[in-house]
Amino acid sequence: MTGRPAESVVHGSKASPQDLPSIDRLLGLPGVAALVAEHGHTLVAGESRALVQRLRAQALDGALDAGALDVEALEAEIRAAVERRLAPRLQRVLNLTGTVIHTNLGRALLADAALEQVLALMAGPNNLEYDLASGGRGDRDSVVEELLCTLTGAEAATVVNNNAAAVLLTIAALARGREVIVSRGELVEIGGAFRMPDVMAAAGAKLVEVGTTNRTHAHDYAGAIGARTALLMKVHTSNYAVQGFTSAVGEAELAAIAHARALPLASDLGAGSLIDLAAYGLPREPLPQEQLAAGCDIVTFSGDKLLGGPQAGLIVGSKAAVGRIRNYPLKRALRVSKLPLAALEATLMLYLRPERLAQDLPTLRLLTRPAAAIHELALRLQSALAAAVAPRFEVTVVELLGQIGSGSLPVERLPSAGLALAPLQKRGSGRALDALAGALRSLPLPVIGRISEDRLLLDLRCLEDAAPFVAQLPALQLALA
Numbered sequence: 001m002t003g004r005p006a007e008s009v010v011h012g013s014k015a016s017p018q019d020l021p022s023i024d025r026l027l028g029l030p031g032v033a034a035l036v037a038e039h040g041h042t043l044v045a046g047e048s049r050a051l052v053q054r055l056r057a058q059a060l061d062g063a064l065d066a067g068a069l070d071v072e073a074l075e076a077e078i079r080a081a082v083e084r085r086l087a088p089r090l091q092r093v094l095n096l097t098g099t100v101i102h103t104n105l106g107r108a109l110l111a112d113a114a115l116e117q118v119l120a121l122m123a124g125p126n127n128l129e130y131d132l133a134s135g136g137r138g139d140r141d142s143v144v145e146e147l148l149c150t151l152t153g154a155e156a157a158t159v160v161n162n163n164a165a166a167v168l169l170t171i172a173a174l175a176r177g178r179e180v181i182v183s184r185g186e187l188v189e190i191g192g193a194f195r196m197p198d199v200m201a202a203a204g205a206k207l208v209e210v211g212t213t214n215r216t217h218a219h220d221y222a223g224a225i226g227a228r229t230a231l232l233m234k235v236h237t238s239n240y241a242v243q244g245f246t247s248a249v250g251e252a253e254l255a256a257i258a259h260a261r262a263l264p265l266a267s268d269l270g271a272g273s274l275i276d277l278a279a280y281g282l283p284r285e286p287l288p289q290e291q292l293a294a295g296c297d298i299v300t301f302s303g304d305k306l307l308g309g310p311q312a313g314l315i316v317g318s319k320a321a322v323g324r325i326r327n328y329p330l331k332r333a334l335r336v337s338k339l340p341l342a343a344l345e346a347t348l349m350l351y352l353r354p355e356r357l358a359q360d361l362p363t364l365r366l367l368t369r370p371a372a373a374i375h376e377l378a379l380r381l382q383s384a385l386a387a388a389v390a391p392r393f394e395v396t397v398v399e400l401l402g403q404i405g406s407g408s409l410p411v412e413r414l415p416s417a418g419l420a421l422a423p424l425q426k427r428g429s430g431r432a433l434d435a436l437a438g439a440l441r442s443l444p445l446p447v448i449g450r451i452s453e454d455r456l457l458l459d460l461r462c463l464e465d466a467a468p469f470v471a472q473l474p475a476l477q478l479a480l481a
């Protein structure tokens with residue numbers, strides 16, 4: 001030691017493994033003892049051990065500054081490690097992508113009524129499968145079956161974990177070991193590896209493709225029906241559009257063909273809006289009630305797309321077909337839990353008051369937000385954002401085209417508005433934009449935008465309350481400095 005002090009003063013001395021504190025010593029430091037009092041021994045001792053291991057590795061490399069072993073530094077490290085460990089990985093974010101139902105950002109936002117119902121019910125017992133009238137065993141389907149029947153005109157309804165599960169279960173229950181006829185133009189793949197031919201195989205049914213990519217006719221279906229046919233199926237091409245010389249067979253015509261041979265017709269609707277979006281100036285989506293009226297025996301759709309509720313797969317249709325699906329053993333493995341069921345019931349109830357839906361249902365409220373109001377908000381936020389990102393970026397108010405999202409209506413765009421952030425220095429602008437996007441994502445309430453044509457775009461359609469965004473601008477400025 002005697003030969004080294006001069007060096008330590010000039011360069012900062014390096015610590016060796018022998019200098020590392022014991023876990024007991026760490027736990028005895030006042031700051032760490034306070035953490036133990038707050039969180040208990042297990043978590044704090046675990047993080048202390050992990051810290052000593054990290055420091056030992058650095059010390060063995062000769063890269064550990066002696067200053068890192070100061071009491072304050074050790075206490076701060078352990079406190080930060082405990083805080084990191086207790087910070088949820090699932091975080092709230094601001095969706096400024098312009099896509100309203102964004103699968104990567106959790107799809108539909110729940111309505112206040114749904115949130116209140118979840119909060120009110122989940123901390124205590126409930127009558128999920130208990131019939132309060134008779135005092136006997138009940139069925140969780142009955143929580144929403146009547147509502148779904150009222151809203152869609154179906155005879156019966158059941159609910160599973162998501163629409164993928166609804167499709168899988170429908171095919172397995174109605175056609176396992178037999179053939180299902182589907183148009184080649186409707187063999188969809190949606191995100192997350194849901195491909196109709198693979199789902200068919202997983203359900204144990206044999207896919208019989210008819211027609212061509214662009215044209216399928218009634219006689220294609222009729223000609224494919226044989227002794228092994230169990231089901232005819234329509235799949236809504238929710239995330240693509242075939243245009244030009246096209247032809248598809250509608251539900252009513254297909255139902256007639258199926259029923260003439262005593263076969264059921266199922267339709268996978270995907271988004272499945274329960275209201276005519278055209279009435280709100282939005283592009284039209286097929287409705288479950290129309291498809292049932294046209295003769296479909298089963299219609300399946302998602303709970304967290306246009307419906308605006310929790311993740312769920314809704315299955316509506318005839319008593320006979322829904323009964324077979326409900327009693328199929330796989331149903332038990334795909335059943336919906338009480339948490340989304342509570343939110344789903346509250347969400348469906350909003351549809352009993354359609355006049356209020358555009359206010360009460362966040363998905364519809366956001367989709368119908370006028371572009372002019374979004375533009376006005378952009379104008380209001382422009383100067384504060386410009387100040388936060390100056391002098392490296394320039395901020396302009398721009399007209400944008402957003403999307404409904406979740407595969408629905410892919411060719412239709414939503415006129416919107418927002419803020420465009422452009423680097424003032426053209427050299428290295430790509431890196432500057434990536435750094436800016438990274439800084440926005442690192443904020444306490446991460447902001448997710450999109451990069452397009454050398455600008456970072458923040459579409460403000462989904463920013464209903466600007467206050468949390470504005471409150472973070474000083475932190476953004478700091479992160480960019």
Ligand SMILES: *Cc1c(COP(=O)(O)O)cnc(C)c1O
Pocket residue numbers: 162163164165167188190194235236237238239268269270271301302303304312313406407
């Ligand atoms: C979205 C979609 C599904 C899957 O629904 P999830 O609720 O995401 O499981 C299935 N089919 C179609 C046509 C879809 O658009």
